[in-house]
Amino acid sequence: xxxxxxxxxxxxxxxxxxxxxxxxxxxxxxxxxxxxxxxxxxxxxxxxxxxxxxxxxxxxxxxxxxxxxxxxxxxxxxxxxxxxxxxxxxxxxxxxxxxxxxxxxxxxxxxxxxxxxxxxxxxxxxxxxxxxxxxxxxxxxxxxxxxxxxxxxxxxxxxxxxxxxxxxxxxxxxxxxxxxxxxxxxxxxxxxxxxxxxxxxxxxxxxxxxxxxxxxxxxxxxxxxxxxxxxxxxxxxxxxxxxxxxxxxxxx
Numbered sequence: 001x002x003x004x005x006x007x008x009x010x011x012x013x014x015x016x017x018x019x020x021x022x023x024x025x026x027x028x029x030x031x032x033x034x035x036x037x038x039x040x041x042x043x044x045x046x047x048x049x050x051x052x053x054x055x056x057x058x059x060x061x062x063x064x065x066x067x068x069x070x071x072x073x074x075x076x077x078x079x080x081x082x083x084x085x086x087x088x089x090x091x092x093x094x095x096x097x098x099x100x101x102x103x104x105x106x107x108x109x110x111x112x113x114x115x116x117x118x119x120x121x122x123x124x125x126x127x128x129x130x131x132x133x134x135x136x137x138x139x140x141x142x143x144x145x146x147x148x149x150x151x152x153x154x155x156x157x158x159x160x161x162x163x164x165x166x167x168x169x170x171x172x173x174x175x176x177x178x179x180x181x182x183x184x185x186x187x188x189x190x191x192x193x194x195x196x197x198x199x200x201x202x203x204x205x206x207x208x209x210x211x212x213x214x215x216x217x218x219x220x221x222x223x224x225x226x227x228x229x230x231x232x233x234x235x236x237x238x239x240x241x242x243x244x245x246x247x248x249x250x251x252x
Contacts, residue, residue, distance in 0.1 A: 001201060007039045008207060015208035019057030019215025024223050024231060026157025026179065027238035028215075029054060030245055032208070045201055048194035052205035055191055057212030058184035061220040068224055070177035079138035079178075080185050086146025087186035091193050094151050102152050103250050110155050110243045113162045114236060124165050124172030125228050131167050141167070142182070149186035155242045157183050161235060172228045172235075180220070 003011075014035040022028025029050055036046040065071050117123055130137070141163050149156040157179050164175035194200055223231055 001041065001045070003039065003204060008204065011035055011039065011204060011208050012211040015053050015057075015211030016215040018054075019060065019212035020219040020222075021215075021234070021238065022054070022057055022157070023061035023180065023216045023219025024176065025234040025238040026155075026161065026183070027242055028057060028212075029154070030238070030241055032212075036204075041201065041204075044197075044199045048197065048199035049201045049205040049208070051187060051191045051194055052200050052202075053208035053212050055184065055187045056209035057216035058180050058187055060213040060216035061180045062184050064217050064220040065177035065180060065223075068220075070174055070224070071181055075134060076138070076178055076181060078135055079142045079182055082139050082142030083146035083149075083182045083185045084142075084189065086143040086148075087150035087189035089143075090147035090150025090152075091189055092150075093147070097151075102148075103246055106152070106155055107243050107246050110158060110239055110246075113158060114239050114243075116166065117162070117232065117236060117239075124170075124175060124232060127171045127174065128169035130169045134168065137163075137168050145182070146186050149183075150189055153190075154246055155239070156186065158235070158239045158242060172231050173223055176223050176231065176235075177220075 015032055018028035018032040021031065032053065033046055033050045036050055037043065041049065062071065066073070132140075141160075145156060145159050145163070148159070160179040160182055161172075161175045164170045164178055165172065168175075170178065
């Protein structure tokens, strides 16, 4: 598939914006995937290419958060392992189970996330006492959210951030940082599946990946510098956008 220069420039620019927003609040795919389809990329190729370029953004943000001391790999390693297991299981399960039934459940869960976040004004401002041990948290939520990302995907970052805030008691900045590495883990699983499926547009995916890397780096710096209220506001906006996207897909 061939692209005009102006289409490539737009896609790279959109990837930058997607990476920037995704590093702060998640939901970058809501921006990049429609852009790919708008320039005529078929749905399966758009999904595959979007996953490729998105991996660059989550990787860039993860590296930056790690360098700035927001991610402790010794603590989160077990989360990476069980997220990987969950994502592999979810990716395999989608071959045997119709994912449409989850479309009716996920918006309800995301609405709960919005309501709980709005009515918990101090959520994420400071680190609080965890409601379960870290190992138990990473095993349970790694399997559950990893499975969901491999099976369906929309809202994965929101669920991870909310889990870190509400269950593990992390601050908003720590929650966002840890979300990136686990998002990257499950993204890699999906990317491998798409590679074997042969749907990826490699050139455009890699060019968009450059935009994602720059956006992810700048977005992660924004998280580090900005106050919690700014991050929480953007987080709520992206969760609401995800809800609307899923509901639109149901009714269209």
